[in-house]
Amino acid sequence: MVDAHLRGSGALVAPGTASMSDVAKRAGVALGTVSNVLNRPSIVAPTTRAKVLAAIDELGFVRNNLARSLANGRADTLGFVIVDIGNFLFVDIARGAQEASADAGMKLLLANSDVNFESQNDYLDWFDEARVGGVLLAPLDGPLDAAQRVRSHGRPVVTVNWPGEEGQSCGVTVDEEHGGFIAASHLLERGRTRLLFAGGPLSLHAVAERLAGARRAVAEWGNGATLEVAETERLTIRSGRELGAEIAARRASDRPSGIVSAADALAAGCVQALMASNVRVPEDVAxxxxxxxxFAADSIIPISTVGQPGHEMGRIAAGLLLEEMAGGEHEHRTVILAPELFERASTALPDFR
Amino acid sequence: MVDAHLRGSGALVAPGTASMSDVAKRAGVALGTVSNVLNRPSIVAPTTRAKVLAAIDELGFVRNNLARSLANGRADTLGFVIVDIGNFLFVDIARGAQEASADAGMKLLLANSDVNFESQNDYLDWFDEARVGGVLLAPLDGPLDAAQRVRSHGRPVVTVNWPGEEGQSCGVTVDEEHGGFIAASHLLERGRTRLLFAGGPLSLHAVAERLAGARRAVAEWGNGATLEVAETERLTIRSGRELGAEIAARRASDRPSGIVSAADALAAGCVQALMASNVRVPEDVAxxxxxxxxFAADSIIPISTVGQPGHEMGRIAAGLLLEEMAGGEHEHRTVILAPELFERASTALPDFR
DNA sequence: TTGGCGTATTGAAGCGCTTCAACGAACAAG
DNA sequence: CTTGTTCGTTGAAGCGCTTCAATACGCCAA
Structure with missing residues (x-):
């Protein structure tokens, strides 16, 4: 081995292979002094410090974080297992979490489970074995025993877009029911009382909650407001087009005056199909x-929408995790954030009849 | 410390804190045997193996990967520094890379540099210190000295969507010029000879290359084919709408019969503006x-497009990295992939005049 | 000259694992 | 009963770092 030879000769060391003791030798100081230069430079005499830094430079020394973390038992890393890196909400969450981690001097590592339960568990275990300080998890629907296992090893796990387990862990979620309520209320306030809720499958937790919120809004509004439910197969543009075509084919008097869609893609498809059939948005149907x-902002008609504060979710989740890691007083809790209304042209107030 | 006490007592160990020697003691075997059970189970006698596994279970032992990697000098992890996790191309690349890594039994960790040069370098250094096996980098335009530094430490770095340095490193890119050529040729073959190239700023490498390809296609076609260049400020829907409005406002005879757009968002905006002004796509303008x-598939008129094989880029890049890590014969090279044409309605062959 | 004190430096112990030379037991062949 | 093999197991050495008690070195006051 070339490395071994060089190392053995004591003269040269392969680049990136130099250890702290090599540096110490080169600088003519003790191992501990090199460590001090790296970790507590202020307690080292300036001349010594300079010698050590020079040696580090000459040898191209790179500190070995494995050994470092092993020796001091601390970690400077958080893990984030993301269910779907292709979903903007999660990307936003990741950005927020990264920001908060960086503020705390921590690195955030992402692992994409790609909507695969097994992969999610693998990465969870991997982070556990890698001794990260804590784990953020944006999970798939489903049992979270792997997360529980990691927790039982003393490593905190905070869920995002999923509630924490009562008294066991922290979580950050959005009040989906409230989102549905906001959306429907917005239309009701604009005089749209014949509402239609579009979305599906209803077995999706979030969709069901949004529907419940819309129902509550209509019920509280009273005044003859109605809510028709059109369950779609998926939350896609395509499903939206089909629904839009169906609605456009109705007699005008049978059409809803407002549609609450459980997803922007669905709404965008709807708008496309309606406009193609000369049903006006928002005049005829908001x-x-x-x-x-x-989809929402870039549609032909910019679409009003209800948005989750992804960035804030990530920040808060990381904050909870850091708090839990710090030890001391910590009460497990689930933070529920309010979704926000974004008003755009698709629900503008025209002179509707 | 509670931990210390429990550990000292030799009876109990805090969960997740058990070490291999705790397991060995509990199972009544030597340390090395526990290691064998974990790494080479087949050479351990079944009864011994069972005892050890039982002890592992009872203690909730989690292998410490830091110590493991430190001791054997190997890494089971690759790092991927992504310039923008919000960009679908990179997400696709990440997926491909992850797939290839998993096939090789490696974990892929993502770090999002969020289009920030400093952050990119930080993560690069972090992976270096964490002793990952190798690093994938989808970089920002700009000097790659941090990558070079990591390489100089003996840790391979492969760039994606960026060429490798001649004889120094590997890279995977897409032939942008060819993509522009394909796009323009596609229109020319459909009888559209008055072409317009939309995109900008031209200082973007990719945009300039795509334009060059379109120019070449027009030149090679001859036959009086022309190419007008409309440089846009950005590659957004909004820019597309502005351009579309401008084109719609022209006299029909001054309009191009085909538009080559440097981005789908731009094209989608264009289509929206054209259709709003009753210019038909693809009849009047393809x-x-x-x-x-x-944007492309989900536009009102599905838009033909040229796509990069992101998934394949990721797979190949990871493959190159793994090959380089394996040592042995390895020739640094840049793999240039061909972009692919996706035909859709916006360039369909109607009976144009 | 001696004692005392603060500052700078030292180096051994230990983090939890892998590796590997060495050992022991069981068994077949001579 | 010996010798040789094979198979299973052992435990010390070492990976590169942090930590910390111990030491060395001034330097000033007594």
Whole structure:
């Protein structure tokens, strides 16, 4: 081995392979002094410090974080297991979490489970074995025993977009029911009382909650307001187009005056199909989406929407995790954030009849 | 310390804190045997193995990967520094890279540099210190000295969407010029000879290359084909709308019969503005985008586009990295992939005049 | 000259693992 | 009963770092 030879000769060391003791030798100081230069430079005499830094430079020394963390038992890393890196909400959350981590001097490592339960567990275990300080998890629907396992090893896990377990862990979620309520209320306030809720499958927790919120809004409004439910197969543009075409085909008097859609893509498809059939948005039918995606802002008619504060969710989740890691007083809790209304042209107030 | 006490007592160990020697003691075997059970179970006698596994279970032992990697000098992890986790191309690349890594039994960790040069370097250094096996980098335009530094430490770095340095490193890129050529040729073959190239700023490497390709296509086609260049400020829907409005306002005879757009968002905006002014797509103006984004497929008129094989880019890049890590024969090279044409309605062959 | 004190430096112990030479037991062949 | 093999197991050495008690070195006051 070339490395071994060089190392053995004591003269040269392969680049990136120099250890602290190599540096110490080169600088003519003790191992501990090198460590001090790296970690507590202020307690080292300036001349000594300079010698050590020079040696580090000459040898191209790179501190070995494995050994470092192993020796001091501390970690400067957080892990984030993301269910779907292709989903903007999670990307936003990741950005927020990263920001908060950086503020605390921590690095955030992402692992994409790609909507795969097994992969999610693998990465969870991997972070556990890698001895990260804590783990953020944006999970798939489903049992979270792997998360529980990691927790039982003394490593905190905070869930995002999923509630914490009562008294066991922290979580950050959005009040989906409230989002549905906001969306429907927005339309009701604009005089749209024949509402239609579009979205599905209803087995999706978030969709069901949004529907419940819309129902509550209509019920509280009273005044003859109605809510028709059109369950779609998926939350896609395509599903939206189909629904839009169906609505456009109705007699004008049978059409809803407002549509609450459980997703922006769905709403965008709807708008496309309606406009293609000369049903005007928002004059004939107002429509509001959900998620504040690109779809919403970039549609032909900019679509009003209800958005989750992804960035804030990430910040808060990371904050909870850091708090839990710090030890001391910590009460497990789930922070529930309010979704926000984004008003755009698709629910503008024209002179509707 | 509670931990210390429990550990000292030799009876109990705090959960997740058990070490291999605790397991060995509990199972009544030697340390090395526990290691064998974990790493080479087949050479351990079944009864011994069972005892050890039982002890592992009872103690909730979690292998410490820091110590493991430190001791054997190997890493089971790759790092991927992504310039923008919000960009679908990079997400696709990440997916491909993850797939290839998993096939090789490696974990892929993502770090989002968020289009920030400093952050990119930080993560690069962090992966270096963490002793990952190798690093994938989808970089920002700009000097790559941090990458070079990591390489000089003997840790391979492969760039994606950026060429490798001649004889120094590997890279995977897409032939942007060819993409522009394909796009323009596609329109020319459909009888559109008055072409317009939309995109900007031209200082963006990719945009300039795509334009060059379109120019070459027009030149090679001859036959009186022309190419007008409309430089836009950005590659957004909004820029597209402005351009579309401008084109719609022209006399029909002054309009291009085909538009080559440097981005799907731009093309989508264009289509929206044109259709709003009753210019028909593709009858009056055919249009082709670039990037194979959502925008393209989900526009009112599905837009033809040229797409980069992101997934394949990721797979190949990870493959190159793994090859380089394996040592042995390895020739640094840059793999240039061909972009692909996606035909959709916006360039369909109607009976144009 | 001696004692005392603060500052700078030292180096051994230990973090939890892998590796590997060495050992022991069991068994077949001579 | 010996010798040789094979198979399973052992435990010390070492990975590169942090930590901390111990020491060395001034330097000033007594």
């Amino acid at each position: 429509i509001i989406g959900y998620d504040n995606n690109h | 249009i082709i985008g670039y990037d194979n984004n959502h």
